[in-house]
Amino acid sequence: MGAAHRPLPLTGPRTGAVLVAIVLVALNLRGVLSATAPVLPQVTHDLGLSEVMAGLLTTVPVLCFALFAPPAAALVRLFGAHRAVLLALAGVALTTALRPIGGATLLLAGTLLVGVCLTIGNVAVPVLIKRDVPTRVGLATGLFTAGMCLGAALTAGLTEPLAGRLGWRSALALWSVLAVLALVAWYLGTRGGPRGGPAVLSGHQLPGQDRRRSVWGQPRAWTLAAFLAVQSCTYFSLTAWLPTLLVDTAGVSLHTGGVAMSIFQLLGIAGTLLVPVLVGRCRDQVPVALGVCLMWGVTVAGLLLVPSLWPLWTVIGGFSHGGGISLAFTLVALRAADADVAASLSGMVQFVGYGLGATAPVVIGALYGATGSWTVPLSLLLVAIAGMAAAGMAGGRDVPVTALSRP
Numbered sequence: 208m209g210a211a212h213r214p215l216p217l218t219g220p221r222t223g224a225v226l227v228a229i230v231l232v233a234l235n236l237r238g239v240l241s242a243t244a245p246v247l248p249q250v251t252h253d254l255g256l257s258e259v260m261a262g263l264l265t266t267v268p269v270l271c272f273a274l275f276a277p278p279a280a281a282l283v284r285l286f287g288a289h290r291a292v293l294l295a296l297a298g299v300a301l302t303t304a305l306r307p308i309g310g311a312t313l314l315l316a317g318t319l320l321v322g323v324c325l326t327i328g329n330v331a332v333p334v335l336i337k338r339d340v341p342t343r344v345g346l347a348t349g350l351f352t353a354g355m356c357l358g359a360a361l362t363a364g365l366t367e368p369l370a371g372r373l374g375w376r377s378a379l380a381l382w383s384v385l386a387v388l389a390l391v392a393w394y395l396g397t398r399g400g401p402r403g404g405p406a407v408l409s410g411h412q413l414p415g416q417d418r419r420r421s422v423w424g425q426p427r428a429w430t431l432a433a434f435l436a437v438q439s440c441t442y443f444s445l446t447a448w449l450p451t452l453l454v455d456t457a458g459v460s461l462h463t464g465g466v467a468m469s470i471f472q473l474l475g476i477a478g479t480l481l482v483p484v485l486v487g488r489c490r491d492q493v494p495v496a497l498g499v500c501l502m503w504g505v506t507v508a509g510l511l512l513v514p515s516l517w518p519l520w521t522v523i524g525g526f527s528h529g530g531g532i533s534l535a536f537t538l539v540a541l542r543a544a545d546a547d548v549a550a551s552l553s554g555m556v557q558f559v560g561y562g563l564g565a566t567a568p569v570v571i572g573a574l575y576g577a578t579g580s581w582t583v584p585l586s587l588l589l590v591a592i593a594g595m596a597a598a599g600m601a602g603g604r605d606v607p608v609t610a611l612s613r614p
Contacts, residue, residue: 225339226350228396229332231389232292233354234361236328239303239321240268242362242382246375253375254311264318266565269443271322272329273562279323279330280554284547288334289397291327296393298324300386307376330553333539338546339397345537349483352533356475358385363472422551430602431538431552432559434496437595438531439564441503441588445471445524447568452581456514467521474522478529486537496599499534502527503592511585535560538602 243250243264251261283291299321306317336347362382369378422428445452449471450464459467485495506524509516539556543549574584 222340222343224396225335226343226347228389228393229336229347230350230354231385231392232296232328232332233351234358235296235299235386235389236325236332236358237355238358238362238385239299239325239382240265241359242366242379243318245363245367246370246378249370249375250314254314256311260311260315263315267315267318268322268325269561269565271319271326273558273560273565275323275326276330276554276557276561278554279327280550282327283331283334283550283554288331288338288546288550291331292335292393293390295324295327295331296386296390299328300383300390303386304380304383307379326557329557330550333536333553334546334549335397337540337543337549344540345483345486348537348540349480349533352529352536353476353479355532356472356479356529360469360473360476363469422548422555427542427602428552428555429559430598431535431542432556433598434538434595434602435532435535435556435560436563437591437598438499438503438528438535439560440567440591441507441595442528442531443564444567444571444584444588445506445528448571448575448584449521452510453514453517456510456581457517459517467517470518470521471525471528474525475529475532478526478531479533480529481526482530482533482537486534491605492534492538492541492603493600494603495530495534496538496603497596499527499531500592500596500599503531503595504589507585507588507592511582511589534599541605542602 247261247264250256250264256264279291282294286294302317302320302324306314306321332351333348336344336351340347366378366382369381373381446468449468450461453459453464453467454461482495482499485498486492489495502523506520506527509520509523514520535556539553540549543552571584571588574587575581578584
């Protein structure tokens, strides 16, 4: 890409405006999903949903994160990341407001569309971070992932009380206001910023530009995908099964298991903010990756071997999942050679990572049901975490994914 077509990063006060906008966007990228779980019993009863249909309300968006990540990357390259985020927020606002007003069909269709819009945001924001704030990738990515965790905690904690006063339909629809707020902030905060040259926005080659090759054929891209895959598998497995696991192995009540889950989710915010600090102090990201994997290993091994110390493992697990997702997105932004590559790499990594992550709770549950014990499921997670450490050692080294063939 020639210098004439290379977008310039944002500087000065505009950087702060972009960071604020990124946080507001991030609040929506998980919040609308977490809003459903607290009122799911009411939704199931009022709409006469089967268990399978109720389960789809929570699993469909995660599957969207995987299946629609490559098309979302293509859309980002075609229209530009800035416009893609505006489109995603508009879609989230509209579908969040409309999906609760009808029956089961509209609710499920709206959930599918929300999942698609969220996927666009998942792919596009790391591209903007790489392009607009390249000197603060760690900070911006940490704020982005912290915003996702905060949005999930916010809607999970407030939806049920709101439903008690307004009904579950209004409580779910009310979160569309958060998307509208983010839409306005994104438009104002990034207005007039760099849009990039034609190669960045459209995906078309410029005269004399090197021939592009797919990120799918590059081993380093696969190490990043593997890192996110195990991160997602471990996180979604504990999210689905931690309360049940603690009831079985630690003898706690289901209410206490729910408290443990809240601690696990809330401490993820601290983990997302810790990673940028550590990344800024290391020459590459290998030590941080190994640290995240070590915490995950301690968490799972502790739950397996000494479940009575579950408060400690829950705290460590909270830092693990927040730090892990923050690092996964940071690695995508850091390893991509430019914003165009970042779009492709983000789509590929999320397709693989979230695709495997969505299946993990089912596999863990099946193993638990087949063996009647948590030994085999947790041991499998420990083996996967060892693979995650290997992927982190490879992907954490400062070698870019270029997606450019050599002359």
